[in-house]
Amino acid sequence: MTSPRPISEPTPADTPLSPVLAEVVRSGFVEGRHRGSLVVLAADGSVETALGDVTAPVFPRSTNKPMQAAAVLRAGLDLTGERLALAAASHSGEAFHLDLVRTMLDEFGLRADQLGTPPDLPLDPEEAEHYLAAGQVRDRITMNCSGKHTAMLAACAHNGWPLDSYLDQDHPLQQLILEGVRTAGGEDVTHIGTDGCGAPLMSLSLTGLARAFRHFVTAAPGTPERRVADAMRAHPEYVAGTRRPDTWLMRELPGVLSKMGAEAVQALALPDGRALAFKVDDGATRTLGPILARTLRLMNVESDVLTRIEDAPLLGGGTRVGSIRAAF
Numbered sequence: 411m412t413s414p415r416p417i418s419e420p421t422p423a424d425t426p427l428s429p430v431l432a433e434v435v436r437s438g439f440v441e442g443r444h445r446g447s448l449v450v451l452a453a454d455g456s457v458e459t460a461l462g463d464v465t466a467p468v469f470p471r472s473t474n475k476p477m478q479a480a481a482v483l484r485a486g487l488d489l490t491g492e493r494l495a496l497a498a499a500s501h502s503g504e505a506f507h508l509d510l511v512r513t514m515l516d517e518f519g520l521r522a523d524q525l526g527t528p529p530d531l532p533l534d535p536e537e538a539e540h541y542l543a544a545g546q547v548r549d550r551i552t553m554n555c556s557g558k559h560t561a562m563l564a565a566c567a568h569n570g571w572p573l574d575s576y577l578d579q580d581h582p583l584q585q586l587i588l589e590g591v592r593t594a595g596g597e598d599v600t601h602i603g604t605d606g607c608g609a610p611l612m613s614l615s616l617t618g619l620a621r622a623f624r625h626f627v628t629a630a631p632g633t634p635e636r637r638v639a640d641a642m643r644a645h646p647e648y649v650a651g652t653r654r655p656d657t658w659l660m661r662e663l664p665g666v667l668s669k670m671g672a673e674a675v676q677a678l679a680l681p682d683g684r685a686l687a688f689k690v691d692d693g694a695t696r697t698l699g700p701i702l703a704r705t706l707r708l709m710n711v712e713s714d715v716l717t718r719i720e721d722a723p724l725l726g727g728g729t730r731v732g733s734i735r736a737a738f
Contacts, residue, residue, distance in 0.1 A: 426463075427445060428445040428446050428447050428461075428462040428463070428691050429445060429446075429447075429461050429462050429738065430443045430444065430445050430737045430738070431444055431445065431446045431448060431461070431688065431690060431697065431701050431736065431737060431738060432444040432446075432690070432694075432697040432700055432701055432734055432735065432736055432737055433734070433735055433737045434724065434732070434734055435724070435732045435733055435734075435735060436724050436726070436731055436732035437726070437731050437732055438732075443737070444674075444690050444691070444692060444694050444697045444734075445462075445690070445691045445692070446461075446462060446674070446688055446689050446690035446691050446697075446701075447460075447461060447462025447463050447464050447466075447616055447688060447689060447691075448460075448461045448462065448464070448616070448686065448687070448688035448701070448705065448738075449461075449464035449616045449617050449620050449686065449687055449688070450620070450684070450685075450686045450705065450708075450709060451617075451620045451621065451624055451683075451684060451685045451686070452683075452684060453682050453683040453684050454683070455621060455624060455683065457617060458684075459708070460617075461688075461738060464615060464616040464617045464687075465615045465616075465617055466615060467600050467601050467613035467614065467615055468613060468614070468615065468616060468619075468675065468689050469601070469603060469605075469611050469613055469673070469675075470611075470612075470613070470614055470619050470671055470675055470677070471605060471606075471611070471671030471672040471673055471675050472500045472555070472605075472669065472670065472671040472672060472675075473619060473623075473669045473670065473671040473675050473676070473677040473687070474591065474611070474612060474614075474671070475497075475498045475499065475500065475558055475669060476498050476622075476623070476626055476635075476638050476639065476642065476667070476669060477587065477590045477591050477594050477622060478497075478498070478558055478562070478587050478590075478609070479494060479497040479498035479558070479561065479638045480590055480594075480626075480634040480635050480637075480638045481565075481583065481586045481587040481589075481590045481634075482497060482561045482562060482564070482565040482583070483634035483637060483638070484586055484590065484634050485565040485566075485568065485569055485583060485586055486565070486568055486569060487561065487564055487565040487568050489561060489641075490637075490641065491641060491644070491645060492510060492641075492645045492648045493510065493514060493561075494637065494638060494641035494642075495641045495642050495644070495645035495646070495648035495649050496510055496511070496514070496557035496558075496560075496561075496648045496649075497557055497558055497560075497561035497638075498557075498558070498638055498641070498642055498649060498669070499554070499555075499557045499558065499648055499649045499650065500533065500554045500555065500649075500650065500669075500670070500671075501533065501554050501556070501557055501648065501649075501650070501651060502532060502533050502534035502537055502554070502650060502651025502652070502653065502654060503531070503532020503533050503534055503537045503538070503541065503552050503554065503651075504532070504534065504537055504651050504652065506647075506648075507557070507648065507651070508551055508552065508556075510557070510648070511551050511556045511557055511560055512551065514557070514560045514561075514564070515551075515560055518560070518563070518564040518567055519567065520560065520563050520564065520567065522549075522550055522551050523550070524563055524573060524574075525550040525551070525553075525556060525559045525560065525563070526559055526576065526577045526607070526608045526609070527550045527551075527553040527555050527556050527559050527607050527608065528550070528553060528606075528607070528608065529547075529548035529549050529550050529552070529553065530548050530549070530550075530552055530553035530554070531548055531552060532552055532554075533554040533651075534651050534653060534654070536653065537651075553607065554607075555605075555606075555607035555609070557648075558607070558609070559607065559609070562576055562583060562609075563576060565583055566581075566582075566583055569582070569583075571583060577608050577609055577610065579602060579610050584609075584610050587610070587612070588602075588610075588612060591612045591614065591622070593625075594621070594622035594625045594626065594635065595614040595615075595618030595619065595621055595622045596618060596621050596622075596625075597614065597615060597617075597618045597621075599612045599613055599614070600613055601613035606672060616687040616688065616689060617687070619675075619677050619687040620677060620679075620685040620686055620687035621685070622677070623667055623669075623677045623678065623679035623685045623687070624679050624683055624684075624685040626638060626639040626667060626679065627639050627665070627667050627679040627680070627681055627683065627685075628683050639667050642660065642667060642669075643660050643665065643666070643667060646659075646660035646661055646668075647661075649669065650670075655668075655670070655698070655699055655702070655718075655719040656668045656669055656670055658715050658718060658719060659678070659715060659719065661715075662713055662714070662715040663680075663711070663713055663715060664681070665680065665681025666678060666679070666680060666681070667679045670695070670698055672693070672695070673689070673690075673693035673695075674689060674690035674692070674693045674694050674695050674697060674698060675687075675688070675689045676688055676689075676698050676701070676702055678702065678706075680709070680711070684709060686702075686705050686706075686709070688701060688702075688705070696722055696734055697722070697734055699719040699720050699721070699722055699734075700720045700722050700733075700734050700735055700736045701736050702719060702720075703716040703717070703719050703720030703736070704720070704736030704738065705736075720735075720736070721733070722734035722735075
C-alpha cells in the first residue's frame with residue numbers, strides 16, 4: 411500500500427482559493443464564508459459541473475463506507491438487509507443501532523473488545539445526552555463506525571484472517587478494500603491515512619468519489635456494489651439515524667444513495683446514474699444540507715425534503731436570527 415506523504419506547508423501560490431459554496435448570514439449581515447469544491451456527473455458519467463478543483467485527492471472519510479461494505483461481501487461474508495446497511499453506516503448511536511451491533515457480534519462469535527473503534531459517545535447529540543443521563547460511559551460499540559468494524563471482523567473470521575491486525579494497511583481485508591476503492595472510483599489511490607475510527611483511509615478525487623457512487627447505483631443486481639446500495643436505500647435509518655439528512659433523503663427520494671463524511675464531505679447518486687460529490691475546505695458539516703439541497707435543485711430534483719435539509723438556522727439569544735445558505 412501507498413504510505414502517507416510527508417506533511418508540507420503549501421504556499422498561497424500552490425493552493426488557489428476554492429470558490430465560496432456557502433455563506434453565514436446573521437441579522438442580514440454576511441459574517442462568514444465556506445469555500446470548497448463540488449462536482450456533478452451527468453447520467454453517462456461525464457462531468458457536467460465542476461466548481462473548484464475536483465481532480466485533486468481528498469480523504470472521503472465515511473463516504474468510503476459503501477466501498478468498505480462491498481469488500482466484506484467480496485470476502486465471502488453473507489450480510490443482507492439491516493446488517494448490510496449497518497456495515498456501511500455512520501450510525502447515530504440510537505438503541506436499535508447498538509442492539510444490532512451487539513446481535514451481530516454474538517452471531518459471529520465476536521467480542522466488543524475486539525473492535526478497533528475508539529470508545530465514544532453516540533454521534534447524535536440527543537442520543538448522547540440520553541446516554542450520559544443514564545450513567546453510561548464511552549464505549550467501542552457506541553462509536554458510529556462500530557457496524558462497519560463488526561462486519562470487517564466477521565469477514566476476517568470467515569476467512570481465517572488475523573483479527574488483531576484487521577486494521578493494518580497490508581491486511582488481506584484492507585487490500586481487498588483498496589482494490590474496491592480503485593475500481594469504483596476509476597482511479598488510483600494516491601494517499602492512505604488513518605480515519606477517525608482507526609481504519610485505513612483511502613483517497614479519491616471528488617470526481618472519483620462521485621463516480622464510485624454512480625457505480626454502486628448502476629451496478630448489476632446481485633453484485634456486491636448493488637447489494638450494498640440496495641440495502642442502504644431500503645434501510646437508511648441504519649445508515650445514519652432517525653434525525654439525519656442521509657436517512658431523510660433516501661426515504662423521500664426513491665432510488666437515491668446518499669452518504670456524508672466527516673470534514674464536510676458528501677456524496678450522492680440518483681437512480682438514473684447522475685451523481686455528485688463535494689467537500690467544504692474548512693470541514694464545517696453545518697454547510698452540508700444547504701449545499702446539497704442547492705445542488706440537487708440545480709439538477710432539477712424537487713422534493714419537500716430539500717427544504718428540510720437546507721434549513722440551517724443561526725440563533726441569537728435562543729431566537730433565529732439568520733442561517734447558513736448556499737452561495738452558488
